[in-house]
Amino acid sequence: MRRIAIAAVVSLLTACNRGILDPVGPVGQAEKTILINSTAIMLAIIIPTVIATVAFAWWFRRGNAKATYRPDWEYSGAIEMVVWSIPALTIMLLGGIAWIGSHDLEPSKPLPSSKPPLKVDVVSLDWKWLFIYPDQGIASVNQLVVPAGTPVSFRLTSATVWNSFFVPQMGTMIYTMPRMTTRLNLQADRPGTYDGLSSHFSGDGFPGMQFKVQALPEDQFAMWAQGSRGQGPALDGAAYAELSRPSSYVKPMTYGSVAPNLYDAIVANTGPQLHLPQIAPPKRQASAVPAGG
């Protein structure tokens, strides 16, 4: 029964190509490695402990005449030494992993790459995600398009309450908080479509904050960015006010232009009544697309 259960769990865990166990970039990959290594290190002492618990309890059951009863045995310096050492040594090892891992995988640290990162500004709204591509001068809702193999450098904030930006297959999640900016660097090496979500409860529309991440080959990404620019509605003050009205399960869409400094204005203000500077035509049109696009 138990063996079947374990077999079922193992097969389901390994067979599924999804979630944090199927990372598509260096961050998620490194985190998965730490997860598995740490689990293995701990299982090395936990499995013997579990076996010993069952074995001791069973062997020393009251009815077992073969077991020696030692009613006064309550201390052994040697055993104490060992039982303090085993967890202490394990934790020293894992502590080292935690220290190195925290520094290597610090979310704000740029990823090593020969390519300049794509900049994306993320705003969580009630209850959808706004992605602004400052260098491309475009924006999208509930749909994040990135070039595969290129690092993405995020600035993140929230227009209302806290959320957490999370694409399980890319790795690290991070909070989006109003009037503050958090930073995150991720990369998707494998082209494909991945699920994204908010992983911090934010109110009634929270379950509808799912979004899709599309990792496109670089040339296709450039085509998408170029094709989107100037197409569809403009994200100006009025459009932003409209967008920031509470709604959930919002269909993905794209804005062909974005008011300059919209992200900074959102960080500086609160609520939908933004005091935006006068809308000017996007300035950065020419310089935008990363080289190789």
Next chain:
Amino acid sequence: MFGKLTWDAIPFHEPIPLITSIVVLLAVAAIAAWITRNRWWSYLWDEYITSTDHKKIGIMYIVLGLVMLVRGFADAIMMRAQQSLAIGASQGYLPPEHYNQIFSAHGTIMIFFVAMPLVIGFMNFVVPLQLGVRDVAFPTMNNVSFWLTASGALLVNLSLFIGEFARTGWLAFPPLSEKAFSPGVGVDYYLVALQVSGVGTLLTGVNFVTTILKIRAPGMSYLRMPVFCWTALASNLLIIAAFPVLTATLALLMLDRYLGFHFFTNDGGGNSMLYMNLIWVWGHPEVYILVLPAFGIYSEVVSTFSGKPLFGYRSMVFATLAICIISFMVWLHHFFTMGAGADVNAVFGIASMIIGVPTGVKIYNWLFTMYGGRVRFTVPMHYAIGFMLTFVIGGLTGVLLAIPPVDFIVHNSLFLVAHFHQVIIGGVVFAIMAAYTYWFPKAFGFTLDERLGKAVFWCWFIGFHLAFMPLYVLGFWGATRRMQHIPDASWAPWLNVAFVGAAIIGLGIALTVVQLLYSIKTRDQRIDITGDPWDGRTLEWLTLSPPPHYNFAVLPDVHGEEAYWTRKQTAIKQDQLIKEPDYQPIEMPLNTPTGVIVAFFASVCGFAVIWYIWWLAILGLVGAFAVMVWYAWRDEHEHIIPIEEVRANARERRRIRMEHLHNLSQSV
């Protein structure tokens, strides 16, 4: 006149809360009618409601906790049902505004009004007995503590009938919990209920630290105290240190909500990150406030049913205190994903892991307590072994969560939900069930039915694993918590397994009620006249079951770590008890209605604050204060139990014990 309170506050148009309200009110009315018919009110009033006896207060705490467990479980099964139904195109049967109240109420009730009252209840019942004394340091304050806790529980449950409960999760993070985003009374119910019960908990902490430090039987030095008393001391020190932080944090949020302050708001210079830090400065020690006494319970159970002293007693004491101190240095691990930076994350991550060391030592010490023992597989021992097997896995996932880069991918996920349920159910709830079975005969003079008890254990053990192991898997798939609707249809099988697990736990809870009723009905078969049904080792087994109000006719003289065991072995060897001591009349505190009246006014005041009925709030506050003043000015504090009564009771007890020990010495 009535502030925000109008008829709209009653959920006439929402069938689920309306029907629940009616059923609960009918049940309460039925119980009240039954008590009236049996003329039990005066008995309840004299023996329980106004009692200053730590044992009676302990029992009231435990009853409150068990009743609230049913409420909290009802929330749990509704959530599991919703997540099994609301998949893909279906929205299930609970709209978000209702579902969000349910998970918020589930967490709030389970921690504050189930786990806390149960743990405090057992500390109340057991600690003075184990210390060999007659009561806690402040018996009336103890009664007040209980009634304030009950008052908080009342307010939380009132939100079901009048208004709504918070929809912001069990810790009500701002800015979501600020007026701008949660304008209703739900968050106010949450805040006020926790403020009222928080005062009760803080008073308990003061009471027990004083008791353990200052009032112990002669010869009961610190290093002779049972481990349960040590864990109770550590837990209450944490209460004293942590609960004021909770009170202050919630007070700041109340200032924001009621008076337009800007501590945690988005505007006016507020900073919601501050709340996150403050609430977890309380929240993390809270986990150890619950689990340390649980460790104490396992220590007592494993030692008793292995027929051996606890292995490495001093090591256990040291581990307990180490956990007590380190638990205050780890709060930041609840929000590694806030972007605090690598150094901060790493330091808090490693500090969190260090707690794993003394905890691991405890597991090994229980293991070696069994080694060389004669293990009796009683119901409490089932829970202890079940705990050891499941808690190590909970510890593993806990250490994983303490590694910042791992936390980055499982934070707030169902993996986290599975982890903390594994340590709270596997650690705290199993301990509570063990303690309930273990000390029940001490409280009522008969044991609980063993077969039904084992059935309950297997329901909890199997039900727990079915309910939460699937959540670990879903956590790996990227499933986050608090989802009223499940976007991915492929999660359904695991969610359905989790539902079945929850239903099995429900069966266990139902069987607990059956076990209690059956055990009462057939109590003559399992009566315990000896006062020592488990061959115990600590002082609570020295006295009668149930113990007299004053616990011990003469405070026991303690020699050595195992006060009662040593004494029992000497008596068995010599086939006689110690010489009959000089009995004295005993002074005991009088009953007092102070607690229940103060709590009545506190409830009135709390309810009025929630609904902005300011005149009533002031009236409630003045009333509560006046009762305290009235209490402080009374002349009579104690009554004397005459020496004849003490002597007669003590002689009867000696006769029974002599007979019992004589039988034991014959059988050796």
